[in-house]
Amino acid sequence: MTIYEGYRFVCEALSNIYDQREAGNIAVMVMEKITGLGKMDRMLHKNQILTEEQEAPLTHYTALLIQHRPVQYVLGEAWFYGIPLYVDENVLIPRPETEELVEWVVRDERRRLQVTGYREQVTGYRLQGAGGRPAILDIGTGSGCIAIALKRNIPESEVYAIDISNEALAVARKNAHSQQCPVQFFNMDFLNTGQSKGLPQLNIIVSNPPYIPQKDKADMYKNVLDFEPHTALFVEDNNPLIFYSAIADFAVQHLQPDGCIYTEIHETMGEAVKNIFIQKGFTHIIVRKDMQGKDRMIKAAKAN
Numbered sequence: 001m002t003i004y005e006g007y008r009f010v011c012e013a014l015s016n017i018y019d020q021r022e023a024g025n026i027a028v029m030v031m032e033k034i035t036g037l038g039k040m041d042r043m044l045h046k047n048q049i050l051t052e053e054q055e056a057p058l059t060h061y062t063a064l065l066i067q068h069r070p071v072q073y074v075l076g077e078a079w080f081y082g083i084p085l086y087v088d089e090n091v092l093i094p095r096p097e098t099e100e101l102v103e104w105v106v107r108d109e110r111r112r113l114q115v116t117g118y119r120e121q122v123t124g125y126r127l128q129g130a131g132g133r134p135a136i137l138d139i140g141t142g143s144g145c146i147a148i149a150l151k152r153n154i155p156e157s158e159v160y161a162i163d164i165s166n167e168a169l170a171v172a173r174k175n176a177h178s179q180q181c182p183v184q185f186f187n188m189d190f191l192n193t194g195q196s197k198g199l200p201q202l203n204i205i206v207s208n209p210p211y212i213p214q215k216d217k218a219d220m221y222k223n224v225l226d227f228e229p230h231t232a233l234f235v236e237d238n239n240p241l242i243f244y245s246a247i248a249d250f251a252v253q254h255l256q257p258d259g260c261i262y263t264e265i266h267e268t269m270g271e272a273v274k275n276i277f278i279q280k281g282f283t284h285i286i287v288r289k290d291m292q293g294k295d296r297m298i299k300a301a302k303a304n
Helices: 002-012 020-035 039-044 050-067 070-073 096-112 145-153 168-177 212-219 242-254 270-279
Strands: 077-082 083-086 135-139 158-161 184-187 200-205 255-263 282-290 295-302
Touching: 002 020, 002 050, 002 200, 020 039, 020 050, 020 070, 050 070, 077 145, 083 145, 096 145, 096 200, 096 255, 096 295, 135 242, 145 158, 145 168, 158 168, 168 184, 200 242, 242 255, 242 270, 242 295, 270 282, 270 295
Parallel strands: 135 158, 135 200, 158 184, 200 255
Antiparallel strands: 077 083, 255 295, 282 295
């Protein structure tokens, strides 16, 4: 079997599960993993014969993929903000809209710190991390993608990350170690205020919390519903904003004046989340659309 034939093999196997474009994208990821070659090199060497050591995982990966298992779990890898991360079924697969959220934080913080470092502080911005660094908390870290990307791109920051799942934290710690990113991880139920009150004072709070109502399960794809961790996805129908209320209450106590909250939101809940932050006294609240034109993230600042 050649490299091109391997690509076609995966595409055809997935043709009854995904549309042509999605099947092709998955096949590209599989072939890149198996061959270690980029797109151009695979095109130049499309008639190169796959070795037995390459054909075996190709067959194995395809058998898993036709069960609707996400390709990122099959390959044990997902790219996020230019960083290769290990992922398994204990953590959510990082999404492009979460990259947009990280980009928002990075741009704002670089502007605030004037790029040159935390010593050139903006007037009134009280830095709380060790050594006077900006202190950042990632709530519900999962794979660690947000925390690691922020530490990589705001290296002068002190980054903390929490999750209720020890299994997720094992993945996050593995990723932080492989990326040589010093992030402080804690096992914690954020909704338990007795646990969260021990966290430090912060300059930035970031979160992609659970926000999908249970009633929406019927509309979700099988590869998400059957494999991704439900505790990281779903909230009860009668209290879909529970995490945003908890984040707002926590930020009242732990966020420094002029500090900011950045969170992802359900596309239908922008105004509702905005109202929670307004009621808690936050200002300069911005609801931002993602690349698909949907309300998917929000920023709120704590008054000085």
